[in-house]
Amino acid sequence: MSAPLKNERLLRALRREPVDRTPVWLMRQAGRYLPEYRETRRKAGSFLAMAKNPEIACEITLQPLRRFPLDAAILFSDILTIPDAMGLALYFVEGEGPKFRHPVRDAAAIAKLGVPDMETELRYVMDAVRTVRRELDGNVPLIGFSGSPWTLACYMVEGGGSKDFGRIKAMALNEPQALHALLSVNTDAVIAYLAAQRAAGAQALQVFDTWGGVLSPAMYREFSLPYLTRIARELERGDDAQRTPLILFGKGNAAHLEALADSGAEGVGVDWLVGLEEAARRTGGKVALQGNLDPAVVYGSPEAIRREVAVVLDAYAAGNGGSREGHVFNLGHGMSPDMDPEHVAVLVDAVHTHSAR
Numbered sequence: 021m022s023a024p025l026k027n028e029r030l031l032r033a034l035r036r037e038p039v040d041r042t043p044v045w046l047m048r049q050a051g052r053y054l055p056e057y058r059e060t061r062r063k064a065g066s067f068l069a070m071a072k073n074p075e076i077a078c079e080i081t082l083q084p085l086r087r088f089p090l091d092a093a094i095l096f097s098d099i100l101t102i103p104d105a106m107g108l109a110l111y112f113v114e115g116e117g118p119k120f121r122h123p124v125r126d127a128a129a130i131a132k133l134g135v136p137d138m139e140t141e142l143r144y145v146m147d148a149v150r151t152v153r154r155e156l157d158g159n160v161p162l163i164g165f166s167g168s169p170w171t172l173a174c175y176m177v178e179g180g181g182s183k184d185f186g187r188i189k190a191m192a193l194n195e196p197q198a199l200h201a202l203l204s205v206n207t208d209a210v211i212a213y214l215a216a217q218r219a220a221g222a223q224a225l226q227v228f229d230t231w232g233g234v235l236s237p238a239m240y241r242e243f244s245l246p247y248l249t250r251i252a253r254e255l256e257r258g259d260d261a262q263r264t265p266l267i268l269f270g271k272g273n274a275a276h277l278e279a280l281a282d283s284g285a286e287g288v289g290v291d292w293l294v295g296l297e298e299a300a301r302r303t304g305g306k307v308a309l310q311g312n313l314d315p316a317v318v319y320g321s322p323e324a325i326r327r328e329v330a331v332v333l334d335a336y337a338a339g340n341g342g343s344r345e346g347h348v349f350n351l352g353h354g355m356s357p358d359m360d361p362e363h364v365a366v367l368v369d370a371v372h373t374h375s376a377r
């Protein structure tokens with residue numbers, strides 16, 4: 021038996037129930053902007069060594085919670101664990117980001133891919149979830165996560181990050197059936213991965229569709245949206261008050277908010293290029309909304325941070341009939357390594373102070 025949850029703000033907000041304050045967590049809240057992270061990493065050697073060690077992954081997950089009264093923990097891991105376990109062999113080059121030794125570039129390579137076994141090949145992730153749940157002791161809920169089928173495919177086909185996504189877009193144009201086969205196996209793997217994290221103790225789940233926004237609207241409706249919707253429909257997550265909520269975060273997803281609100285997910289995460297008043301109106305209370313402070317606001321002064329936090333909170337309420345219910349505060353994308361932890365403290369306090377009911 022695990023401890024009862026002491027802070028239910030996140031789960032209540034995702035069910036669109038009343039809360040005393042708007043919950044807040046931050047994408048990449050654990051990471052290089054924290055001196056204690058850099059210290060842990062110096063000792064451990066590399067990012068992958070840390071992510072593959074459940075005790076270290078747990079320690080890093082908890083670091084931001086020791087500093088700030090955040091309303092959720094997010095597992096310290098990476099979205100590229102799935103393709104790594106599929107055999108693509110993930111590695112990192114300092115300053116260049118993630119890369120794969122064996123990218124998949126044709127139908128033959130794609131046909132060989134299978135769903136990894138979650139309790140053997142990805143056991144280190146599930147062990148990290150179990151360890152964090154134990155150490156959190158019910159203080160805040162733990163968010164598990166995965167990349168979206170499209171975003172994973174971007175890295176798998178490009179072999180790493182990309183500026184123009186030329187290889188995967190050429191595959192979409194020239195061999196769409198090969199790309200659909202890749203997206204289909206990725207979707208099966210994402211569903212199994214999120215289900216295993218839920219079974220291991222994750223209390224909310226987020227899918228990062230970081231690169232959905234590089235697709236034209238028609239291409240998004242063909243290569244990303246149907247797979248996100250399949251995850252939302254097929255992922256087993258319990259009933260009613262016990263349901264494990266699923267958040268679909270997408271960068272550049274503003275054109276598709278109505279479709280995402282109809283996907284079956286409990287929450288939709290948006291970036292800062294759409295106003296939350298408009299986003300709340302267009303989703304009409306069908307889902308909770310998560311977001312969407314421009315991450316660059318963290319570079320502003322404490323006064324500017326407080327002002328901009330209030331703008332986001334009030335925009336949501338304005339589009340939601342004057343109510344703050346159904347809002348999870350977050351950045352529109354992740355924290356950067358050069359951000360000041362003192363400013364994060366101001367941000368978290370501003371959310372709780374300005375939203376106090």
Ligand code: CP3
Nearest residue numbers: 047048049050051067094095096097098099117228230354
């Ligand atoms: O949010 C959190 O605190 C949880 C941990 C988390 C990480 N990566 C830790 C990490 C999460 C949720 C991710 C997801 C992830 N990883 C995404 C989707 C989210 C997004 O940002 O849109 C993507 C695209 C990746 C792939 C990836 N992994 C990138 C682009 C990088 C950065 C590479 C670089 O050098 O800048 C990573 C490595 C990574 N993942 C770091 C962290 C803290 C930095 C590792 C380090 O150098 O110490």
